Amino acid sequence: MLHQLEIENFYAILDPQVIDLRVASNVPDTPGRFAPLWERSSERAPKVVGLFGANASGKSTVLRALSFIAWFARDSFSLAPGAPLPFLRFNRSDAIQKRTRLAIQLAGVNPVDWLLGEVRYGYEVVLGRSPDGHDQVLREVMHYWAHDSGRKVRLFERDAQGKVKTGPEFGMTGFTQALGKVLRPNASVISTLAQLQHGFATTLREAAQHVFTNMLIERTQTVEQEMVQFYASNPPLVEALNREIERVDLGIQAMRIEQGPNGPLLLFSHEGLDGPVPLHWESEGTRAFVWIYPFLQRALDTGGIALLDELDTAIHPLLLPEILRWFYDPKRNPNNAQLWMTCHNASLLEDLVKEEILFTSKTGDGRSEVYALSDVQGVRRDDNYYRKYLSGIYGAVPRIG
Structure with missing residues (x-):
């Protein structure tokens, strides 16, 4: 840990x-x-x-x-x-x-x-x-x-x-x-x-x-095809993703891999459609979920750490708490894997306790500072963190105007 x-x-x-x-x-x-x-x-x-704060706050x-x-x-x-x-x-x-x-x-x-x-x-x-x-x-x-x-x-x-x-x-x-x-x-x-x-x-x-x-360290761009290759070389991961698809409403029934003229392809079956849909025709939300799922599942399998930048991008707000529950579930997470994530969706604060919340803010000369919600004086466990954060009580919100 x-x-x-x-x-x-x-x-x-x-x-x-x-x-x-x-x-x-x-x-x-x-x-x-x-x-x-x-x-x-x-x-x-x-x-x-969970890390919350304005854009470019650190x-x-x-x-x-x-x-x-x-x-x-x-x-x-x-x-x-x-x-x-x-x-x-x-x-x-x-x-x-x-x-x-x-x-x-x-x-x-x-x-x-x-x-x-x-x-x-x-x-x-x-x-x-x-x-x-x-x-x-x-x-x-x-x-x-x-x-x-x-x-x-x-x-x-x-x-x-x-x-x-x-x-x-x-x-x-x-x-x-x-x-x-x-x-x-x-x-x-x-x-x-x-x-x-x-x-x-x-x-x-x-x-x-x-x-x-999903952070890039060496200055090389991770392309979508690398993600496809990773699924193609890990059939159990495809099976796990399809089990998850049955539980969460992504609008698709299953994903499968077929060999195309230039390598493996991800194809998605939809109820009511006659044929499969390739990845590049899928919604941004589906593509985002398919992209982040291996990071989450591999951390849960190994008791490792998943570090996901902008986890909430293009993923429905109702699906985000479900992802958190994977890490809270002792059967799903028997080895105490950790999830560190940055988020802009402040509604997720309603699903977190104060020890799970970090804020980042910038000083007037551009230096980023990091502090925990539990370090803020007077924060009660039954407070509405979402409303208080948006009202500016905790800081770390954008300055508009």
Whole structure:
């Protein structure tokens, strides 16, 4: 369970922002809404996180930060030596030369013995520029908190010169010399060691593969045909989508895949129509649902994290609460997968509890700030969040006029 995110000098965010999702101990259990941070933990965090705010207020920056961390840990070794890292600093001349810092805290398997259960991990990366102007890692560190003592234990720590210190739990025997030869200034320790088949790093890289996002990190455009290919190579996903279609009213009966002259095609059957309808003739709402469904289902299947920007775009407001219920349902979500989403549809606030709601707003000089509804003084659990948000009481609304 991911429960803390820190962002500094990354896209629309300049000043350090800390998102702490831990639910106060006096908050009553709401069925399906919260999950323990790790096995046997007394602390909890929400399984659904909704980000609300005006256009260009920084909502997407939060999801982009999480997406970048997952990409950096998983795939940064694929970058060419000296290639720029795929992110932007805050767009101001004095900020471009400053460091960027991203950090998360989440649960994972105990590094000493997986039979001991999960523990809390912290991962931090600090990015800057080399004297010749190239992106480089200034600091990368990972640690965990021991169950028995609560002591913070270093797994590895890397400095700006690329020197890496490790703890015994990280298991670097036979890897230290090889890492020193291949570690690049623009690649993570985790993705580099995973290429060397380091056991623990490979486990961490696989965990990062359970972050499913529609945010583009490397500057390549995801085309619709890639989504079609993904369905074509995953028949169980097609079956799962068709079961879902039977439950929600999308105006279609089923989806099937046929081979066309240029590759696989998605075809949709409609009641009352004589023949199937291809994807490009379907409504924007149907196409949006078909596009986001794999992100949601893969997170639910693996206990991962779905990061969906503008989830409510083109999807009917009555379908959005149904998607949230998938994450609240212990049968549908037995491994406590999380959904992080940005939304403009304020009516969704009526379906969320205050611990699930984050707001983003911009200062007069363009800096984005992030705050939780639970941090706003005087918010009651029985308040109408929808009406109060639109009235401007919570802030984070567009200024018109």
